[in-house]
Every structure is written in structure tokens, then in C-alpha cells.
Amino acid sequence: MALRLAGDFDTSYGHDMAVIRTRGQWLMTLVFLVALFALPFFAGSGVLGTLNLIGISIIVVHGLNLLVGYTGQISLGQAAFMSVGAYTSAVLVKNGVSFWLALPTAGFVAGMVGLLFGLPALRIKGFYLAMATLSAQFIIPWFFRNVREDIFGGMPGLRVPPPELGGIIFNSQQTMYFPIMGVVVLCTIVAKNIARTRLGRAFVAIRDSDLAAEVLGIHGFTYKLRAFFLSAFYAGLAGSLWAHYARSINPEQFSLLNSVWYLGMVIVGGMGSALGPILGATFIRLLEETTIQFSPLLGKIFPEVQAGLLAGLGPLLFGLVLMLFLVFEPRGLAHRWELLKAAWRLRPFAH
Amino acid sequence: MNWDLFPQFLATGLLTGGIYALIALGLVLIYKSSRVFNFAQGHVLMLGAFVAWWFTENLGWSIWMAFLAAIGVAVLVGLAVERLALRPLIGQPILATVMMTLALAQVLQGAVILVFGAYQRSLPTMFPLQPLILGDVRLKLNLVLAFAVALIGFAVFVFFFRFTRAGLAMRAAAEDHQLAQSVGLSVPRIFGLAWAIASVVAMVGGVLLANISGVETNLSVIALKAFPAVLFGGLESIPGAIIGGLTVGVIESLVGGLPQDPAIRSLHLGDIAPYVFMLLVLMARPEGLFGLKRIERI
Secondary structure, three states, rough: OOOOOOOOOOOOOOHHOOOOOOOHHHHHHHHHHHHEEEEHHHHHHHHHHHHHHHHHHHHHHHOOOOOHHHOOOOOOHHHHHHHHHHHHHHHHHHHEEEEEHHHHHHHHHHHHHHHHHHHHHHOOOOHHHHHHHHOOOOOOOOOOOHOOHHHHOOOEEEEEOOOEEOEOOOOHHHHHHHHHHHHHHHHHHHHHHHHHOOOHHHHHHHHHHHHHHHHHOOOOHHHHHHHHHHHHHHHHHHHHHHHHHHHHHHHHHHHHHHHHHHHHHHHHHHOOHHHHHHHHHHHHHHHHHHHHHHHHHHHHHHHHHHHHHOOOOOOHHHHHHHHHHHHHHOOOOHHHHHHHHHHHOOOOOOO | HHHHHHHHHHHHHHHHHHHHHHHHHHHHHHHHHHHOOOOHHHHHHHHHHHHHHHHHHHHHOOOOHHHHHHHHHHHHHHHHHHHHHHHHHOOOOOOHHHHHHHHHHHHHHHHHHHHHHHOEOOOOOOOOOOEEEEOOOOHHHHEEEEEHHHHHHHHHHHHHHHHOHHHHHHHHHOOOHHHHHOOOOOHHHHHHHHHHHHHHHHHHHHHHHHHOOOOOHHHHHHHHHHHHHHHHHOOHHHHHHHHHHHHHHHHHHHHHHHOOOOHOOOHHHHHHHHHHHHHHHHOOOOOOOOOOOOOOOO
């Protein structure tokens, strides 16, 4: 239970349920949002490129967090569901559909595919269900690589046109920043609120004990399917944004490795919290970025390992960070942040 | 359909299946004792190939000496992984152990690239390279050997679990950790033993495989095909690992090879046949052929 601010009392039901509780918090939220969307007018495209990548990852990880963090189902196929969104959106836009319509459609189609691969949840759970999603991770990229090369472009993939709106073409880091961050903000609000509804409570009940949840009258299978749909829906949105951001997609961009990285972001950020995916995606992407920035320098210091430095350092650091979090802070950065907030509010007392 | 090539595809499938079975053996061994599914098994295999290469290249050892050295390294790696990575997670939910082995795979991948470089290497040959010819069927000798090693491994494990004290202890630990501990068995030591043996199996597979396809970081990918094998055979069953491995190998080879129509061939159905098969197994009989059906209570 998070500590509340001193002097902040629940005077109405609405206030009791509010996420943003005080005028100060409203002010900070507004300032943050204004700053978030004013940033592209001041920042360079290098910074914005990193932020765009982080934004897309946040959307994917929000979805994965709903499935893994709240519902307790392991998915090793998130990158594959992302590819469904990316290809749907790319094919639609190439055939003249507006990006702004293709984006939700991509989410929906990915959601339906996620639903399909969630169907084994009727009979299996836990590790076995994880293996079913693993097969999705192989079957879906195979589909885009080998079936209907005239539509999906086969191995080399597709080139994707940039989105357009009222004469503005979204073809740079600056312009793509707005749709990406817009979706990130929306997704965060939705994810935060799903957790507080009947749906989210059912998810948590299933995670904590699916048998007990069934006894309480929660239909485990349909709620698990909803979690699969939502998770893949988020992945589809992110996939669509990624396709139009990267402007070129191929099946190799959505490998098992990417799915593992997204799972890692969920763990590092903290499962079962709306803040977790934001912290996790930011932390891991910044780690990756730092590795890319520093490996030329390290290559000069250790010339004998120079060749493999970039390819080797990334996975090594990611794996080590993930291991350390699993052993020392399985509840992730979000939990640390809560502790820090509590300590700040209690200052100067320890309890 | 290329029916006249059927014996060739069947034989190739069986032999590739032998490699899958070898990897599956390691997976089953770890899962049986500690309920951890080791997603890093393929990376241990790759490490084995690189370690053997390093000993032959930098120390000038013969391939057989390097092979033995790789086995020694495997024991150390297995023990270290169990002690440092998996033991802190005892009692944690299944997601934690799944993530830990996936993280381990990343660490091994990164470490191998950093230490050995990401180039393709080749090992000195262990066996003559000319194929074995039986009638119409041509077989790669290395694959035949890997197959034989898988069968020998199987026989050794059956003997080990049935007739030795350590094997009995491992079976007891697989049954119930608390009960095993209450009769005086050291469960952590048993876990360590299981990891060490599984790593040895993987590294043996790695050296054999590297003799065929060279030493490279992509070697780990082959373990992904062993997952369907383990699920089909049953996660807890050693005979199941062998049967599962061979079945998946044959399915992959036949589905990939038999169709003659170029439109179907261009789909590369063999690539996903094992995973479609895995989905079917999961839906029809999740516990596999010889796996245990777990009954849950609240």
C-alpha cells in the first residue's frame, strides 16, 4: 500500500478512486505532458530517435505486462504478434488505406492472432502455455517469410510508406515522435485503468491462483483469452508504429530474441504495475544505447576483442542485468520507486 | 511426392533426431530433478564447440584431448550455473526460472562472442568425412556417431537411474524435494549433479555437431528443435526424450523433403513442422507420451 500525502483525505467517492489526487499532482502531470510533446522542438534527432525506440518498446511491454505481470501467463511470442501488426499496417497502407485507420486495425488483427495462439489455454497453463506461444514465435515469422511473397515480400520484407495527415508527412524522427508518444500516453492510461477494473481484478485473481479464481466464479479461460487479446493488441499497435517508423520491415526484426528482450523489460521494470513497463523499457533501451556508444571506445582499449565487442556486449549486459534483477529485485524498478517515494514522504523518519 | 527418396529422408531424419534426442536428454535431466526447463541448453552446446576449438587452436591439443577438456569445462559450467543462477530462485514462480535460463542463454551468447569472436571456425575432424553408404542411403558418419552417442547416453542414464545410489537420490529428489530432504539427501547437491551431467551431454553434442557444421554461434539454434521433442516425449521421461527426438527429426525431414511440387517446397514446411507438431501435442496430450499428469489442489 503506497503512502498517501499528508492532509489528502477522501471526501468523495470520486476522489477516493482518483489516480491523480492533488492539485500539485495535476500540475506536475500537465507540465510533464506539455514538456513531453514540446521536446521535439528543442531536442536533436539522435535523442528523439532513442525516445521513439523507447516509446515503441513501452507500448509492447505494456501489453506483455498485462499478460505476464497481471494475468501470470508467460508469453514467448510478443515479437511475433508485433510482426502481425507491422505487416497488417504495411499492407493496408500500401493499398491506399490511411495510416490512422490502419493503426487500430493492425492492433485488432494482431489481437485476433494472439487470441488464436491463446486458445491452448483451455487445456494447458504455466510452462506448457509458454511453449504454445513459443510455437507462435516460429510459425508467424515463417508465414511472413514464405507465404505469398507477392504480398508480404518474403525474406527481404516490405518497404513501408510514411504516414500522412493534412499535408504533413511523418517521415522524420521529429514528426514520428508525435504519433508514437500519443499512442504511448493513451496506452499507459488504458493499461493503468484496466488494472483497476473488474477485468484487471480478475486477471490478478487468476495470476495469484487460477483454481481459486475459478471457484470464485471467474471464468479462467475467457479471462485468459482477453489477456492474450489485449497483450497482442498492444503489440500490434507497436508493430504498426514500428513499421512506419523504420519504413522497412522483414521477418528477422521480430525474432525470439526480441520477445526475450521484451520479457526482460517486464521483469526489470516490475511486473504488475503500470509504471513498470515505462521504467523497464527505458532502462533496457538506454543500456543498449550506452553499449552502442561506448563499444568503439572499449574497442580501442581492448583491441583483441574489438570485432565481437558490439555483438557480444549487448546480450552479455542484458543477460547479467536480468539475472541480477531476478535474484536481488524480482519486483523490479517500479517497486524500488515505490520504496523511494515512501521514504521521501516519511522523511526524516524511517517508518 | 518423392517416395523413392523416402528411405534417405527417413535415415537423415533419424540421425538428426539423434542430435535432438541428445539435447532433449539434458533438458529432461534438469527438469526431472529441479523442475527447471533450461532454455540455455543450446548455448551450453555452442560453448562446448568453442571450448573444444580453443583447446585445439591455442594449446595445440588433439581433438580427442580437447573433447575431454570440454567435458571437464562442462562440469564446472554446470555446477557454477546451478549454484550462482538457479539456486537463489528455488521456491520462486516458474516465470523466474524461465527468465533466468533465457538470461543465461544471453550471457553465454555474449560471453562466447566476446571471448572467442563471432567468426566461423572449424574443428579438426574426429572421424573420416566420407559418407557411409548403405544401399541407396548415404549417411554422414558424424551424424551416425552422434546418434550412437545419444543411444549410449540413454543406456548409461537408464543404468544410472536404476542401479546407482546417486541415480536413486536424483529420482527421489524428482519425486518430492521436501521428502527427499527429510530422508537426508542433499537436494541442492543433486541439482548441481543434474546440471553438471546435462552440461556434459550438451557439450558432447556440441563437439559432435561442430564436426559437421563448423563452430559458430548459430549452433545454439538447434536446441530450439529439441523443445518439441521434449514436450512430445514428456518432460520427465528419459525414454521419452529419445523417442521424441527421433520423431521430431523424422517429421522435420519427411515434411521438408517428400513434397515434390516446387510451390510447396518453396514454403519450407520442414522449418515449422516441429512447432506445428508441438502445438498439436500441447492441445491433444499436454503431458506428452510418458510425462506425468499433475493433479492440483487449492
